[in-house]
Amino acid sequence: MNEMLTMAMPKGRIFEEALELLRQAGYSLPQEFEDSRKLIIDLEDEKLRFMLAKPMDVATYVEQGVADIGIAGKDVLLEEEPDVYELLDLHISHCYLAVAGVLGSAINEAAPKIATKYPNVASHYFREQGEQVEIIKLNGSIELAPLIGLAERIVDIVSTGQTLKENGLVEFERIAEVTSRLIANRASYRLKEQRISEMVERLSKIINK
Ligand code: PRP
Numbered sequence: 768m769n770e771m772l773t774m775a776m777p778k779g780r781i782f783e784e785a786l787e788l789l790r791q792a793g794y795s796l797p798q799e800f801e802d803s804r805k806l807i808i809d810l811e812d813e814k815l816r817f818m819l820a821k822p823m824d825v826a827t828y829v830e831q832g833v834a835d836i837g838i839a840g841k842d843v844l845l846e847e848e849p850d851v852y853e854l855l856d857l858h859i860s861h862c863y864l865a866v867a868g869v870l871g872s873a874i875n876e877a878a879p880k881i882a883t884k885y886p887n888v889a890s891h892y893f894r895e896q897g898e899q900v901e902i903i904k905l906n907g908s909i910e911l912a913p914l915i916g917l918a919e920r921i922v923d924i925v926s927t928g929q930t931l932k933e934n935g936l937v938e939f940e941r942i943a944e945v946t947s948r949l950i951a952n953r954a955s956y957r958l959k960e961q962r963i964s965e966m967v968e969r970l971s972k973i974i975n976k
Pocket of ligand 1: 926
């Protein structure tokens with residue numbers, strides 16, 4: 768039986784690389800993906816439904832079962848720890864999580880403030896280091912925080928390093944490497960195993976080329 772498979776796709780920087788990968792794997796995704804603002808796109812021929820979501824929300828859709836599978840950054844998986852299967856490292860959108868700040872800034876405060884979009888990752892990291900910190904959760908433009916005195920350091924994604932550089936910040940420590948992963952809802956994986964495995968196989972062939 769060839770039932771509909773629903774996939775949550777992250778809009779934003781992962782999006783284009785994810786589309787490219789799916790196209791290389793033989794899925795003929797229409798230009799509509801790039802051009803329209805539609806949030807649900809069906810590929811009737813492939814029996815595939817795509818949901819275009821915020822990257823931070825993909826794992827939630829998959830965990831809740833409204834999407835069978837999805838593409839999520841390892842950063843989101845580390846932060847949210849969703850109860851999903853991580854099926855495949857897609858080796859796209861490579862970047863890393865790092866601690867950064869202003870070079871030579873006072874870092875000997877009793878409990879320095881750390882601004883981040885990743886409060887769980889940051890808390891876990893500093894606990895492991897045995898350092899007491901105060902986490903300040905922000906939703907973006909994290910690099911602003913040390914420049915305006917909101918935090919001593921930040922924990923954020925570094926890709927090209929351009930944002931740090933242009934804002935006079937330096938990287939202190941690398942926390943974790945990040946790539947995008949194919950994830951699956953646990954029940955869907957049992958119920959639609961054949962369809963999901965077929966996609967894993969098609970994507971694996973391209974990744975391992
Ligand atoms: C991410 C991240 C950094 C930047 C790193 O932000 O939070 O700010 O990209 O990329 P770079 O090393 O190539 O400069 P994003 O652009 O996703 O926006 P945000 O500030 O709203 O989180």
